[in-house]
Amino acid sequence: MTSRPYVVLSVAASLDGYIDDATPERLLLSNDEDFDRVDSVRADVDAILVGASTIRADNPRLMVRSEERRAKRLADGRPETPVKVTVTASGDIDPEAKFFATGDIDKIVYTTAAAAPALSDRMGPAASVVELGDSVDPAGVLTDLAARGVERLMVEGGGTIHTMFLSAGLVDELHVVFAPFFVGDESAPRFVNPSGFPQDSKHRMALVETRAIGDCVLLRYIPRR
Template sequence: MTRPFVLLSVAVSVDGYIDDTSPERLLLSNADDFDRVDQVRADSDAILVGAETLRSDNPRLIVKSEARQAQRVAAGKPAQPLKVTVTASGNLDPAAKFWHHGTEQQKPVVYTTAAGAETLADRLTTLADVVLLGTAVDFGALLDDLGARGVDRLMVEGGSHMHTGFLSAGLADELHVAIGPNLVGDSDAPRFVNPATFPGGPSRRMHLLDVTQIGDVALLRYRPKQIDGGSTLTATTG
């Protein structure tokens, strides 16, 4: 069984935060970078966000461009990638946009624990395909299940728990970090990753593929599984 290629995508402030603590979502990117992310979504077979992101942002998590949707259909794919979320508690709102946009051809998949499955049985019923991972969330088992579903490319859009889980387990194949020109400066605000033990420790240097300027945003692309040996850097301006 082949596991999907896992691409982690995140927008951060210059000081490393992915949001502030206000009720409204902090926009760290710009219009051109949002369009880039839409293309990455369209190139993916599945998109994953954690339950906390669903609760805080209430995203639709869809490919917005009708032209890109049409290109997917022309290639023999569903108009929208498969939507995936992970919850240990099962605390998900059945009225959230996630379940009701871009799900006409594929029901979202929810990965959960034994305790979470009991809660979800009373909430989601026909809205999602619920997959039990055991007593705790096992990201390797999650990828095995997605691979069995024919998912070749998985895009992970957050939040912190999801990015930390994939990176600490050594399961991320590529990392896109869009750095916005913002300073948050609030220690209570969420960061890209949480404290964890990562493969190779802090001295291990990921391989930097390239740096791209997109207006006032800098996009860094890394290969976490490759060690940087001082290879040539490609820099482009968007």
């Protein structure tokens, strides 16, 4: 068993670093070819993590979409879709969200000791609720996931989650896809929030891949230790 999962952080952003706009509708930053690439990355991991704010805003299912990839996972003795993971400090999450509506796929909600009792009651059988003490610490999340056999974790957002994992130095691989347009709205969410990051100008990440994906571009980085 590994001490913690290998963490792949994946994000699509506008050229000015936004991951959404400020309208109620979801902003599509990527394209069909990149959605398929993300699906292939999902199919290769043991768990996928998003924050509760992403569930509230986007209501994602977080499934492996390709029937062929799901079949291969089953043939390999794995569930057809990775374990689905979310974190919430407040416990403000709806058990009727699509995230929780996917059959026998394991769902885990990490939360604080203060929020856990009420959240457990509200979730019922929809998900396992795990309390992590006074705060939801990403290192604690990874330790618990490792104990559950998770070796590869895909982190898909949003900005608060990206910031938590990157600022803690807990990302092993970073996939950034840039869309060919600007959002230009300071009230819209960004890729990361202000914080102290170990990946600063004196600790530059290693660029290991660049790839044009239609009108978007993928940059794949490995943080140097």
